[in-house]
Amino acid sequence: xxxxxxxxxxxxPPLLSDFAPFDLLEPPALERITASVRPIHAARGELxxxxxxxxxxxxxxxxxxxxxxxxxxxxSEKIVRIAGSGAFFGEDAALLDRPHVVNAxxxxxxxxxxVPTAALRAAMDASHRFCTAxxxxxxxxxxDLMSTLQLQLQLSSTQRVAHYLxxxxxxxxxxxxxxxxxxxxxxxxxxxxxxxxxxRVLAHxxxxxxxxxxxxxxxxxxxxxxxxxxxxx
Amino acid sequence: xxxxxxxxxxxxPPLLSDFAPFDLLEPPALERITASVRPIHAARGELxxxxxxxxxxxxxxxxxxxxxxxxxxxxSEKIVRIAGSGAFFGEDAALLDRPHVVNAxxxxxxxxxxVPTAALRAAMDASHRFCTAxxxxxxxxxxDLMSTLQLQLQLSSTQRVAHYLxxxxxxxxxxxxxxxxxxxxxxxxxxxxxxxxxxRVLAHxxxxxxxxxxxxxxxxxxxxxxxxxxxxx
Numbered sequence: 001x002x003x004x005x006x007x008x009x010x011x012x013p014p015l016l017s018d019f020a021p022f023d024l025l026e027p028p029a030l031e032r033i034t035a036s037v038r039p040i041h042a043a044r045g046e047l048x049x050x051x052x053x054x055x056x057x058x059x060x061x062x063x064x065x066x067x068x069x070x071x072x073x074x075x076s077e078k079i080v081r082i083a084g085s086g087a088f089f090g091e092d093a094a095l096l097d098r099p100h101v102v103n104a105x106x107x108x109x110x111x112x113x114x115v116p117t118a119a120l121r122a123a124m125d126a127s128h129r130f131c132t133a134x135x136x137x138x139x140x141x142x143x144d145l146m147s148t149l150q151l152q153l154q155l156s157s158t159q160r161v162a163h164y165l166x167x168x169x170x171x172x173x174x175x176x177x178x179x180x181x182x183x184x185x186x187x188x189x190x191x192x193x194x195x196x197x198x199x200r201v202l203a204h205x206x207x208x209x210x211x212x213x214x215x216x217x218x219x220x221x222x223x224x225x226x227x228x229x230x231x232x233x
Numbered sequence: 234x235x236x237x238x239x240x241x242x243x244x245x246p247p248l249l250s251d252f253a254p255f256d257l258l259e260p261p262a263l264e265r266i267t268a269s270v271r272p273i274h275a276a277r278g279e280l281x282x283x284x285x286x287x288x289x290x291x292x293x294x295x296x297x298x299x300x301x302x303x304x305x306x307x308x309s310e311k312i313v314r315i316a317g318s319g320a321f322f323g324e325d326a327a328l329l330d331r332p333h334v335v336n337a338x339x340x341x342x343x344x345x346x347x348v349p350t351a352a353l354r355a356a357m358d359a360s361h362r363f364c365t366a367x368x369x370x371x372x373x374x375x376x377d378l379m380s381t382l383q384l385q386l387q388l389s390s391t392q393r394v395a396h397y398l399x400x401x402x403x404x405x406x407x408x409x410x411x412x413x414x415x416x417x418x419x420x421x422x423x424x425x426x427x428x429x430x431x432x433r434v435l436a437h438x439x440x441x442x443x444x445x446x447x448x449x450x451x452x453x454x455x456x457x458x459x460x461x462x463x464x465x466x
Contacts, residue, residue: 051383070383078386080379092376095369101379124368128361131368135357136328138371143325145378146313146334150284150303153311153425192386 014039014062016113019086021133022060022123029126036119042066042106049104055093057116061085064110065182068102069189079190080148082107082182091138094120107182152192155231160191161201162231165211165221174224180217247272247295249346252319254366255293255356262359269352275299275339282337288326290349294318297343298415301335302422312423313381315340315415324371327353340415385425388464393424394434395464398444398454407457413450 016022016034025033040059042048048059048066059066061083068081068089080102083089093100094117124131151160164187168178180187188198205211210227212220221227249255249267258266273292275281281292281299292299294316301314301322313335316322326333327350357364384393397420401411413420421431438444443460445453454460 070387072386080382092372092379095372096376098376101376101383124365128364131361131364132357135364135368135371138368138375139325139328142371142375142378143329143331143334145375145382146325149313149378149382150334153305154303 014111014113016060016115019060019062021130021137024130024133025123025127029123029130032126033115033119033123036116038114038116040110040112040114042110042112044106044108046106046110047103048106048110048112049090049100049102051101051103052099054099055090055097055117057114058088058091058094058120059083059104060088060113060115062111062113064112065107066104066110066112067107067186068104070102076194077189078192079186080145082190091120091134092141095138107186157191157193157197158201158204159231160193161198161205162227164191165205165219166224166228166231169221169224173221175220175222176224177214177218177220180219183217247344247346249293249348252293252295254363254370257363257366258356258360262356262363265359266348266352266356269349271347271349273343273345273347275343275345277339277341279339279343280336281339281343281345282323282333282335284334284336285332287332288323288330288350290347291321291324291327291353292316292337293321293346293348295344295346297345298340299337299343299345300340300419301337303335309427310422311425312419313378315423324353324367325374328371340419390424390426390430391434391437392464393426394431394438395460397424398438398452399457399461399464402454402457406454408453408455409457410447410451410453413452416450 016037017025017030022030022033040048042064049055051070063085066083066089067079068083069077069079072078081089083104089104090100097117124134151163155163165178168181169176184198185195188195191198193201202211205227206213210221210223210230212222214220249270250258250263255263255266273281275297284303296318299316299322300312301316302310302312305311314322316337322337323333330350357367384396388396398411401414402409417431418428421428424431426434435444438460439446443454443456443463445455447453
């Protein structure tokens, strides 16, 4: 049974039409773009895109997590974005035929689809609906990037950590147990903090009774309204 | 004669169709969007958009310079972009109906056109060509923002200043006189440097014989290949 399942999985490559906005394409356009797509299996740590590489197309993450990052002069990573399943990256460089600005690396074993630039442009030309959806997607990418930039530049380190933690909790909860999305080093890089600063802020929150560690990646948030106030001021 | 010129200028409002990608719209769609556009005259220093304001539409800069910036916790400005004549800003927030992420302020007296969100969306629905052009514009905005982020995070202060100066010179020149685009305080904010750091780096370049000040905003770049090497390493 297990063997059959595995064989079946190997026979069924991930379908582009399972992912937005490609699900908007009509059969002929969808067939054309699907025919040109290339599946990529990436091992944990594999570099998928390197800064200054010419973009070959857009990478769609079918399964896994890919971090998009730049390196500071001291060699430390600054993560600008983590692309999870269903997200894509490199679409701006591909559409403009410009080199990639950031590096992209698989954070764990990943399945991806590479949609070549020409096929992406042809799909935009073939379908007005798809073109509009791509436009909105690009607007969202720009807006999200600006938000990241704004958070990293504007908020203090304490605010950034409080903001990160409250985002993992339900909106109205006062109390809850959360699970950190990744290891602390990655979280620090995402918040543009050193791991030492992140640890210092977390220790401060523990002393204030705002959080309580639970296991390796678990955490109890005990006074969420106070943490939200902290994120905002 | 001078009086006539002035009267004529006052009678002729700036035309949306003079600016890309609005020049791609066919007459009926162009008429509809033009009818809904609102002219804005902004005085130097006027705040056009405030962070967290709901976006009313996209601002097109007809004449002038608008800085888009966030404030750091210490209150210092970090300029993420300067939008000059023909550029627009806030299109991402408008298309997504989300609040603005950055502040926008007129750097000198500016003429703008505000294109309301509904009119922008209607134009995208009416014209596939316009929709594609907006998509490419949004891709470019995202790519440029990522490049800014990358430069600010990755390059050292010396590299950032060298990069800024070489960008103002013709590509192959070894020698040239340039005119700084804005005052030093604004340049420092654009490069995410303190004004003191910018002055220190410029003084260092003067000592090394790479640059020579000339007047208030003028500068002679004498060894451009060396400056380019400095920007890259």
